[in-house]
Amino acid sequence: MLFFSYFKDLVGREVTVELKNDLAIRGTLHSVDQYLNIKLENTRVVDQDKYPHMLSVRNCFIRGSVVRYVQLPPEGVDIEILHDATRREARGG
């Protein structure tokens, strides 16, 4: 549940989601759920020429199981908080 909460805090930020099929999509994080399915808004594909069918897609739902990376804004990562939360979770709190 840690990363679910973590991604919930990132809602509204601009992220790039790289999928296992190498498709990379940049957009505003709209929402996340327990499976880490992601909904993006105002999306654009990083390599648009290679994926012409994605041109008219503005909002999309990405299945959590196909995500390889989520690239976050640098200010969106607070290592201290994440570290504390991990230790708290490990202690079973």
Next chain:
Amino acid sequence: MECENEFNQPKPMMEAEFESTRVELVLGNECHLWRIFWCFLIYPKTFFTMSWEGPEDIYLSTSLASYLDKKLLVLLRDGRKLMGILRSFDQFANAVLEGASERVIVGDLYCDIPLGLYVIRGENVVLIGELDLEREELPPHMTCVSTEEIKRAQKADREASDLKGTMRKRMEFLDLD
């Protein structure tokens, strides 16, 4: 006369029944509690929707509910692109597409092959995108061709890539990399 009565009466009776249900619920009537329990088992969603998920909340959640009855592009794991209107879904992203068609793209050519009603197993779904009807679906330089033509182009494309593969294989001994 009797017929008219039958038509007129049910409504007030139902209201009365509803009232009594509520009263008995407060009193803890077992029979009604069981009925409510079964309703919960059969329609859990109704209860959740009623209690804390207002109809406008679907636009805030990750659920596909906000995409219902809209024209979508579904990208599958094998690279296929299906388009259609979302009629149903569940937590695994299993989806029902009405009026589905597959969009085949080969180079600058494309074709929409009509398929009908499709039920997609969730594990094959990569991405579900809402199509913006105001924007061009494809770049202007792409041309729509017939099914036969796209199949021919697809075959030629496959053969070209196969040839490329075998050429590479034959040249492997040269250790080009």
